[in-house]
Amino acid sequence: MQSITPVRRKITLSDVAAGCGVSRATVSLVLRGSPLVNKHTRARVEEELRRQGYVYNRAAANLRRRTSSSIALVLNDLTNPFFAEFAAGVDAVVGEAGFVTLLGCTSESSTREQAVLGSLIEHGPAGIILSPAEGSSAQQVLAAMGAQTPLLLFNRELGGSLPEYAHWDLLALDNQHGTRLATEHLIAQGHRRIAFFGGHSTASSYRQRQAGYTEAMQSAGLRIEPHWQVECAPTRLDAANQTAALFATAPAPTAAVCYNDAVALGLMLGLSQRGLRPGRDFALTGFDDIAEAAMSTPPLTTLTTAPLARGRQAAELLLLRLRDPAAATRRTIAPVQLVVRASSCPPATV
């Protein structure tokens, strides 16, 4: 039966040491499970730690040891389920390794990204996992975080020219191969006039996905009309609004490879508004395999990226880097897999 007297002041090592008549150093050794300390002393100290309700001050320890116990995770969009799952994966591994996750959201703004990085870096994380905001550049990022802290870039490349002393690891999806698979699948279904729809060409992931599409089209000897490549913000709403552009000029496409699932779902909406039934009159594919993809009408053919696993992987890559700061820079490309659902129908026989 322990009586808990609500205390204002925080309990420190010295309090515990005084409480059981040993020195601070001894208590410190007990805390860290050192084999040096005598069994009997250890028991006494541990009892006293419990009794006083001591809580370890990791900040103080980190200061003295010049270590860090946190890893920063900076995301361009946490409201996107893809990144939310990614974050969950990161946090799991980071936690297992005894670190704590410092979270920062940039809402796709490179200005906020700088502010967030600046604020996080002051807390001295051991490393940073960054999924850059659209249009953020290497110079910006380096200016905000310095070159001291190991960086793992996820999902996107940084724009701008790279100072030659800059180096970081990268984990990206195999965007190009993914859209190539999707395009080939549509071609195999019998489509010849295939569009590439949505996204902003400023993003590196856009350029890669578009390259996969172009590659597949060219390999099949199919030509690409200019108006089949329509850019829009990677959101449902903007995608729906831009649908008309696909059909502005003849010949109209019979299928589209979309930049991602959000865009594909928006395109479905836009098609319906024009009286076209997605999955019957027009085929389309997405990218990401968000939860809604399987639930939409028709269910969406897309590319799964296993965001939770990618999160774990990102954290593991960063931990590897922490263990060996001098190792050569790694660029990891994670595979993606085509999931065929009803949205990628054969062309309608008109």
Place this chain on the structure above:
Amino acid sequence: MQSITPVRRKITLSDVAAGCGVSRATVSLVLRGSPLVNKHTRARVEEELRRQGYVYNRAAANLRRRTSSSIALVLNDLTNPFFAEFAAGVDAVVGEAGFVTLLGCTSESSTREQAVLGSLIEHGPAGIILSPAEGSSAQQVLAAMGAQTPLLLFNRELGGSLPEYAHWDLLALDNQHGTRLATEHLIAQGHRRIAFFGGHSTASSYRQRQAGYTEAMQSAGLRIEPHWQVECAPTRLDAANQTAALFATAPAPTAAVCYNDAVALGLMLGLSQRGLRPGRDFALTGFDDIAEAAMSTPPLTTLTTAPLARGRQAAELLLLRLRDPAAATRRTIAPVQLVVRASSCPPATV
């Protein structure tokens, strides 16, 4: 043109002080924008700070000032878009207030919750926002985090008996009113035999939602058959599997108020498998308004909870508490709003 010499050792106040011939104290004053320091000196120091690429060590400052600059966010399920948006909202406000978010995911396990809380507390957050794992108790939570750090509970109550010295703020959704609205809406549509489907009665939110349903039914003078209340895990899969239970005994319900959207989507699946068309032969409502709700077939009538706004609100409530630790405990109930979509059809005229 600045030449960046890659330095291993971290730059400290003393380095800068030495670099421009003033004392550490003066540099510290400059950093904090004190009006005491001479204009000319300030300029010189700021130049030197830039030149050396100084980065502030907030941990050291916090140690000295006995302050904290972080807020811990502990979530039972970050892969749920509802919580992901909530987290984004929290992080935005926390960031604006000059704090940093410490993230912890518990994956709905109260054991992990204890571990996560224990780890986070060592970093000395100014406060904690906790959405408890299922079945986590007040004693557990208090044991892991002590009574020193202000706690804001989100979404769920803690189980177990409360020690009388325990007190914390609460932000919850108006569960009871929400399901009452949904039930009344179904009654207005003409339904008389309405079920309450899904969720675990161990959760406080379940009991509240069920109470709202019961209340509405009783007010309307409608009776509730025992087999119309079917529990299941709040996941799509389990909901689909439990669908049969609703129809095991006569009279079968013609509509169901579901515990949440995941359950409702699962029920739709289950209904389809029985040859019932949701939104035509059977009406149903959800809770949460996750993104899929608007996209499902038929679109799901549900209750919106504005998770992003709830996140902001949670953070603001906690900041308020930090400003006035002695203020009376608050229990905030956030309103929810009924969104009527196609799933809540009138009863089929058989």
Place this chain on the structure above:
DNA sequence: CTCCGAGTTTGGATCGTTCCAAATGCGGCA
């Protein structure tokens, strides 16, 4: 009876910042 060494314990300095009381410089006034 002294000395040795293994097993434990400990005081004091240190990490990078902030606080505080005291020191410094300097123009003005008696």
Place this chain on the structure above:
DNA sequence: TGCCGCATTTGGAACGATCCAAACTCGGAG
């Protein structure tokens, strides 16, 4: 010249942990 007050600057002691070299205890060997 001496003293006051204002504006600025500063050395040294914190904050709560860890590191390190030195010290203590004690049984056994010489």
